[in-house]
Amino acid sequence: MTMNKYGAEFLGTFWLVLGGCGSAVLAAAFPGVGIGLHGVSLAFGLTVLTMAFAVGHISGGHFNPAVSVGLWVGGRFPASQLLPYIVSQVLGGLAAGGVLYLIASGKAGFDLAGGFASNGYGEHSPGGYSFQAALLTEVVMTAFFLLIIMGATDKRAPAGFAPIAIGLGLTLIHLISIPVTNTSVNPARSTAVAIYVGGWAVQQLWLFWLAPIVGAVLGALAYRFVGGEQQR
Numbered sequence: 098m099t100m101n102k103y104g105a106e107f108l109g110t111f112w113l114v115l116g117g118c119g120s121a122v123l124a125a126a127f128p129g130v131g132i133g134l135h136g137v138s139l140a141f142g143l144t145v146l147t148m149a150f151a152v153g154h155i156s157g158g159h160f161n162p163a164v165s166v167g168l169w170v171g172g173r174f175p176a177s178q179l180l181p182y183i184v185s186q187v188l189g190g191l192a193a194g195g196v197l198y199l200i201a202s203g204k205a206g207f208d209l210a211g212g213f214a215s216n217g218y219g220e221h222s223p224g225g226y227s228f229q230a231a232l233l234t235e236v237v238m239t240a241f242f243l244l245i246i247m248g249a250t251d252k253r254a255p256a257g258f259a260p261i262a263i264g265l266g267l268t269l270i271h272l273i274s275i276p277v278t279n280t281s282v283n284p285a286r287s288t289a290v291a292i293y294v295g296g297w298a299v300q301q302l303w304l305f306w307l308a309p310i311v312g313a314v315l316g317a318l319a320y321r322f323v324g325g326e327q328q329r
Contacts, residue, residue, distance in 0.1 A: 102178070103185040105156035109148040110189035113160050114289040116144035118214040119197050121279075138271035141280070146264025153260060161283040162186055162306075167243040167313030171321055173250075183285075190289030198293050213290045215298040216281040216305045224276035228304070231278045235308035236315065238270045239282045243316030251324060281305040282312070 120140035124132045132140070149158040157174070159165045162183040168174035174182075201207050212221070218231035226234075245266035249259040267282075274280045281287045287305035291298035 102156040105152035106185040107189035109160040110186040111193040112148050113144040114190045114193035117141035121214040138268050141271050142264040142268030145267050146260050149260035163309035163313040167317040170314050171317035186285040190285040194289035209294050213294050215290050215294050216279045216287045226277045234274050234277045236312040239309040239312030240316035243313045247320040282309050
């Protein structure tokens with residue numbers, strides 16, 4: 098049923114934000130045993146891997162507006178479901194952001210000025226990278242994410258392994274790009290925390306919608322070319 102698909106996208110995106118951003122906010126710098134960049138990267142990959150196995154057979158396991166747009170461009174997803182999927186994903190992310198805020202604010206000294214795992218460029222980039230670097234990073238990373246997704250879910254690929262490839266692909270993307278933008282490649286993930294931070298995070302949010310969607314389109318078109326797929 099259609100509503101089952103939207104529910105699955107809501108839950109999948111919820112878990113992605115809570116697991117990924119939650120690891121960054123709560124566990125990355127925990128004294129003595131903080132998981133750091135490597136742990137946060139793995140956490141994001143694990144959220145997608147686990148939910149792709151859990152509900153991917155219901156909705157396709159997008160959990161990301163850019164992925165939905167890319168799959169539509171790639172001929173794998175109907176336009177009629179594009180907007181409801183995106184709404185479900187954004188709502189799931191916002192709900193997870195709210196839960197994470199309630200948890201994080203339960204500790205004395207919590208301050209949203211720390212960024213709350215928001216994405217940014219310039220002075221708000223973890224490594225101080227420029228707008229141009231952030232734009233290029235998000236476009237390229239999302240393009241390859243779509244290549245991985247479309248290739249791993251191709252009927253010609255080995256069956257049953259797609260969630261593993263996609264989850265590890267997202268882990269690698271974070272290992273590369275956390276220093277540049279804190280890694281978006283997912284507008285719902287970016288929106289989920291930026292809304293709670295406000296200010297600069299909301300002002301820069303447009304980039305983390307535009308760049309991942311452009312990258313997803315490019316990645317889908319590239320896979321259609323190399324994979325020989327035709328628009329359905």
